[in-house]
Amino acid sequence: MTLKRQVTLDEVAERAGVSRSAASRVINNAPHVSKAKRDAVQRAVSDLGYVPNATARALATQQVGAVVLAISSDNPQVFADPFFAEVATGVNSVLEETELELVLQLATTTRGQTRLEQVLRTRQADGVMLMSMHGDDPIAQLAEESDVPVVFGGTPISFEPRYYVDADNRGGARLATEHLVETGRSRIATITGRMDEGAGMARYKGYQEALAMAGLDARRVGYGDFSEESGGRAMEQLLAEHPDLDAVFVASDQMAIGAMRVLKDAGRTIPGDVAIVGFNDVALARHTEPPLSTVSQPIQSLGREMARMLLALIAGESPTPLILPTRLVKRQSS
Amino acid sequence: MTLKRQVTLDEVAERAGVSRSAASRVINNAPHVSKAKRDAVQRAVSDLGYVPNATARALATQQVGAVVLAISSDNPQVFADPFFAEVATGVNSVLEETELELVLQLATTTRGQTRLEQVLRTRQADGVMLMSMHGDDPIAQLAEESDVPVVFGGTPISFEPRYYVDADNRGGARLATEHLVETGRSRIATITGRMDEGAGMARYKGYQEALAMAGLDARRVGYGDFSEESGGRAMEQLLAEHPDLDAVFVASDQMAIGAMRVLKDAGRTIPGDVAIVGFNDVALARHTEPPLSTVSQPIQSLGREMARMLLALIAGESPTPLILPTRLVKRQSS
DNA sequence: GTAGAAACTGGGAGCGCTTCCAGCCAGACG
DNA sequence: CGTCTGGCTGGAAGCGCTCCCAGTTTCTAC
Numbered sequence: 001m002t003l004k005r006q007v008t009l010d011e012v013a014e015r016a017g018v019s020r021s022a023a024s025r026v027i028n029n030a031p032h033v034s035k036a037k038r039d040a041v042q043r044a045v046s047d048l049g050y051v052p053n054a055t056a057r058a059l060a061t062q063q064v065g066a067v068v069l070a071i072s073s074d075n076p077q078v079f080a081d082p083f084f085a086e087v088a089t090g091v092n093s094v095l096e097e098t099e100l101e102l103v104l105q106l107a108t109t110t111r112g113q114t115r116l117e118q119v120l121r122t123r124q125a126d127g128v129m130l131m132s133m134h135g136d137d138p139i140a141q142l143a144e145e146s147d148v149p150v151v152f153g154g155t156p157i158s159f160e161p162r163y164y165v166d167a168d169n170r171g172g173a174r175l176a177t178e179h180l181v182e183t184g185r186s187r188i189a190t191i192t193g194r195m196d197e198g199a200g201m202a203r204y205k206g207y208q209e210a211l212a213m214a215g216l217d218a219r220r221v222g223y224g225d226f227s228e229e230s231g232g233r234a235m236e237q238l239l240a241e242h243p244d245l246d247a248v249f250v251a252s253d254q255m256a257i258g259a260m261r262v263l264k265d266a267g268r269t270i271p272g273d274v275a276i277v278g279f280n281d282v283a284l285a286r287h288t289e290p291p292l293s294t295v296s297q298p299i300q301s302l303g304r305e306m307a308r309m310l311l312a313l314i315a316g317e318s319p320t321p322l323i324l325p326t327r328l329v330k331r332q333s334s
Numbered sequence: 335m336t337l338k339r340q341v342t343l344d345e346v347a348e349r350a351g352v353s354r355s356a357a358s359r360v361i362n363n364a365p366h367v368s369k370a371k372r373d374a375v376q377r378a379v380s381d382l383g384y385v386p387n388a389t390a391r392a393l394a395t396q397q398v399g400a401v402v403l404a405i406s407s408d409n410p411q412v413f414a415d416p417f418f419a420e421v422a423t424g425v426n427s428v429l430e431e432t433e434l435e436l437v438l439q440l441a442t443t444t445r446g447q448t449r450l451e452q453v454l455r456t457r458q459a460d461g462v463m464l465m466s467m468h469g470d471d472p473i474a475q476l477a478e479e480s481d482v483p484v485v486f487g488g489t490p491i492s493f494e495p496r497y498y499v500d501a502d503n504r505g506g507a508r509l510a511t512e513h514l515v516e517t518g519r520s521r522i523a524t525i526t527g528r529m530d531e532g533a534g535m536a537r538y539k540g541y542q543e544a545l546a547m548a549g550l551d552a553r554r555v556g557y558g559d560f561s562e563e564s565g566g567r568a569m570e571q572l573l574a575e576h577p578d579l580d581a582v583f584v585a586s587d588q589m590a591i592g593a594m595r596v597l598k599d600a601g602r603t604i605p606g607d608v609a610i611v612g613f614n615d616v617a618l619a620r621h622t623e624p625p626l627s628t629v630s631q632p633i634q635s636l637g638r639e640m641a642r643m644l645l646a647l648i649a650g651e652s653p654t655p656l657i658l659p660t661r662l663v664k665r666q667s668s
Numbered sequence: 669g670t671a672g673a674a675a676c677t678g679g680g681a682g683c684g685c686t687t688c689c690a691g692c693c694a695g696a697c698g
Numbered sequence: 699c700g701t702c703t704g705g706c707t708g709g710a711a712g713c714g715c716t717c718c719c720a721g722t723t724t725c726t727a728c
Contacts, residue, residue, distance in 0.1 A: 019677065019679075024715065032675065057716075058683095059683050059684070060716040062683070079422060080423045080634070084419060102437060103437045104436045121383075122385045122387075287622060342683095343685060352707085353708040355707070365706095391684080392713095393683085393713045395713085
């Protein structure tokens with residue numbers, strides 16, 4: 001309402017009776033300013049309620065003061081997935097300790113993609129955390145070659161980025177499959193996620209690996225895209241092609257839920273006739289009938305570590321990639 | 335890698351053989367520049383791959399080019415709630431059509447609150463969408479009086495903001511309760527959400543209203559805080575104090591799930607002995623046993639409308655508050 | 669008492685862009 | 699053919715801050 005102009009450094013300097021340079025120094029508490037002046041400036045700052053203009057500072061320092069969390073995907077609804085909300089929460093928790101702003105770039109349309117590209121090309125941000133959600137994403141390549149610091153969340157399938165943090169999808173899948181083996185199952189199927197995503201591919205490999213080590217057949221595979229519906233379809237197909245299966249490792253809880261429905265409709269009991277293990281440990285998993293065994297990954301940590309790694313990168317360090325552990329949560333479906 | 339400095343307007347102007355002013359005009363396609371120069375500049379732009387420096391522009395125009403979506407809460411985990419992910423998706427979908435960036439401010443700590451305050455006080459953003467999640471939030475009052483355009487998501491309990499968009503919580507609660515009445519229940523309890531949030535209070539009022547109109551007793555009330563656990567506790571207490579209840583309207587699905595567990599443990603059948611209706615229509619609601627009747631609200635629309643309203647505000651218009659409809663989703667728990 | 673180092677200090681030149689303004693020039697009109 | 703519009707033009711003044719640099723002061727050590 002009251003159209004009070006922003007108070008500037010000059011005003012602070014004048015009120016404190018010092019030069020603008022001196023005032024600037026105390027604001028950024030740089031050396032070379034006497035105690036007396038320092039105090040005077042500090043008093044002026046609080047009297048006037050001075051807050052530095054971030055834009056001007058950004059222009060002068062050639063630093064933006066903001067990092068972006070970018071989700072690149074062909075599905076406008078990706079971000080509605082609670083997964084990202086948790087990632088964002090983790091990211092925020094570490095950024096909160098810094099002076100950096102968090103800007104959200106949901107690059108799901110052409111416009112969004114273009115904007116993200118420009119950020120990458122022309123340094124509109126001090127750093128980028130990129131979660132690329134489809135395989136042939138040109139943005140991922142661009143990001144890897146960009147001048148601006150980029151850390152990947154998850155691993156693209158086409159190359160391994162220099163800086164990334166990922167969950168141990170492969171290890172988790174292996175854990176889950178081994179668990180199925182240990183509990184006496186031998187005709188173990190899998191329902192995969194999108195194979196053009198790193199996570200989908202890694203989970204599939206973990207499944208293969210575990211069965212190979214157990215000397216079991218790993219050819220009972222149905223293909224899904226992480227969605228509940230696709231899980232149901234894949235299960236139907238699996239049932240038709242391999243009616244003898246006695247367990248299935250499903251690459252996401254959503255798909256597992258779809259699969260369980262189909263299984264029940266087909267008259268199979270869970271875990272009696274067929275055991276099921278999912279992946280992600282979403283809130284829902286606890287509430288299915290029976291409660292779903294699944295592998296859980298530390299999603300907020302993922303966000304936190306991405307942010308930390310980016311900070312390190314911005315500070316000029318060369319952090320090493322990080323793979324976060326996953327663990328098996330045994331419930332009643334297996 | 336290749337440390338290529340950013341291309342500036344001057345370079346564009348030089349290459350096009352025009353003054354910087356002229357170049358600037360064509361970039362912002364302002365009038366007063368001949369077709370010939372316009373073309374020359376455009377060619378130079380694409381030759382050089384020029385992208386305006388947002389910071390410099392912001393400093394010159396005194397506009398930030400960014401709006402913030404702020405969640406003010408005392409709970410660091412709020413944003414992990416899928417609710418906000420959906421709001422953000424909605425917001426993003428309309429912002430994507432503009433040149434504005436979306437910055438996320440999760441003000442859950444003192445630091446975060448302070449930063450949000452500064453944004454509000456010193457115009458560090460062109461506008462703010464504020465979702466304040468607790469009653470006595472000083473930020474809300476500050477926001478209402480701020481110079482920067484603010485639209486509220488949801489209504490604070492202490493005052494009615496000039497600009498807000500909210501879901502019809504009261505109407506939804508009334509709908510749910512009336513539904514319970516219509517299906518023959520007469521000893522209808524409620525489990526409330528946090529009463530220091532607008533939504534919690536409004537849903538409680540809706541419950542009271544419906545019962546008042548039906549001439550029924552509205553004094554069977556248990557108090558929760560929207561969490562599953564609190565729903566369980568409230569149900570236990572309700573059962574102890576009003577063992578005769580035959581229905582309960584629960585102010586959130588999470589709480590309803592907790593309540594259902596308690597009910598089952600107490601040997602009551604659902605909906606036989608007691609009918610239940612929740613609120614929010616989270617993904618989980620579809621998968622409870624039995625599937626939960628609930629009232630659904632258009633969360634993405636909420637985000638979209640907040641963004642639209644903010645845009646209108648920034649454009650100097652005076653939009654009117656908006657209340658989005660909620661609707662009853664009947665499933666098997668009632 | 670003095671040379672030299674060390675610590676302060678403020679002026680001023682930018683950072684890249686917008687925008688006001690005064691000067692131009694061409695066309696319209698009488 | 700002279701005067702008036704009115705749309706181009708480019709120079710220059712900022713937007714608010716940082717930071718280099720040269721000049722000044724204060725100390726320390728001879």
